[in-house]
Amino acid sequence: MERTFLEWISYILQNYGSWFLRGTGVTLLISFLGTAVGFLIGLAFASIRSMPLPHNRIKKQLMKFVNFLITCYVEIFRGTPMMVQAIVMYFGMQEFMGINFSPTVAGIIIVSVNTGAYMVEVVRGGIDSIDMGQMEAAKSIGMSHWQAMIYVILPQTIRNILPATCNEFIINIKDTSVLNVISVTELFFVTKSVKGAIYRTYETFIVAAVIYFILTITITRIIRQLEKRIDGTKKFTPASSTMPIVFVKK
């Protein structure tokens, strides 16, 4: 019996819907956790990098060394493909360190450190974009560098880098597909399995494409709403008790 395109789609959804659902779940889990942890890595490392160099010579050298390590991390993980990193880390850890992660856990770790490398640079740009006066005002009321970062600079930075973080999240949703090389059962891996079961490449991957698209467009909308909420309104209506100050001439 020959099926039409739509019949194939409905056949796939009916028989393999739960597979796709599970794959989507794993993709979402890895990309969400990966983005979240990468975001935190970015905040932490970029904040360390933004610290002014101390006057003490030993502390200064130590600080420079830490900055150097962060630079190495960023360059190495940005400079190599995630697919290669996945293979090297997953099999490397098994072979040389005897650590046996489940593929999903390994996937989360790999996406996290990879995203972190990009986010360090994104956060650095975000911190640089905050007016110097904000840090000066924080210091002028006696805040330490870290207090100023936590209460003043980073909250503003986070707002400014939300669009870039959203980008990173979307890229992660799509790029987790490369984790199929270490047999993570994410959406792409599942799609390949379904294709293998029914020998219909085109229809199966159309289903995957639609799912990927729905995921990314939903996340874009959610983050846009979040930005709007943080921004608040432009106008403010004061409580009625406030009188305008009239300058009285002597």
Next chain:
Amino acid sequence: MSKNIISIRSLKKSFGCNEILKGVNYEINEGDVACIIGPSGSGKSTFLRCINLLERPDSGEIIYEGKNVLAEEYNVNQYRSKVGMVFQQFNLFNNLNVLENCTVGPVKVLKKDPEESKKIAMKFLSQVQMSGFADAKPKQLSGGQKQRVAIARALTMNPKVLLFDEPTSALDPETVGEVLKVMKNLASLGLTMIIVTHEMAFAKDVSNKIAFMDGGVICEEGHPNEILVNPKNERTKNFLFRFIVGES
């Protein structure tokens, strides 16, 4: 004689090979309202920023309550919490509302009780007539309103000295009045203030001493009547020419 709060001795500061401060000596006593005037680029702002260590001086001494704040082991953050600063560009914390701007310092730096800090903050906000804007974000305020909040924020730290870095230069002529009025009130309450300003009439009205700065040194210092009406230094005379003609 009133108690000395800050004495500054031969303060020097360079940016690269550009020497901005060439050995400034200055004394501030309790209750002083001291204005610093002078042409742009004379080092007034840098001097003020050095006092609160936003710029670290290259050499010299800043003695606060008998201790040199430039000593390596000195707790700079604690010193800064006692020497408030009001900026030309207001610099309210954009992520916090008006009330939070005024409580973040007392709560996080001075470790005061949040509820008590709110009460104190509201007291100062109503003093600058901004209590109705407690929930507003800085971007919802006008320049004059921002500056009044910035003054309230500095006051909540209960500072020993308040530094003003051209607080009205970014404001239009109408709102300048609101801010100057608030500052006049503070002066009458006996707060010690150092004000870098181009508002000569204001300086004459509120201050008890004026220093004229040019080329990285204090050229002339004295009572407003001496400096503004009857300056001795040639450079001061030239600078104040228009003001003196306008007055007489």
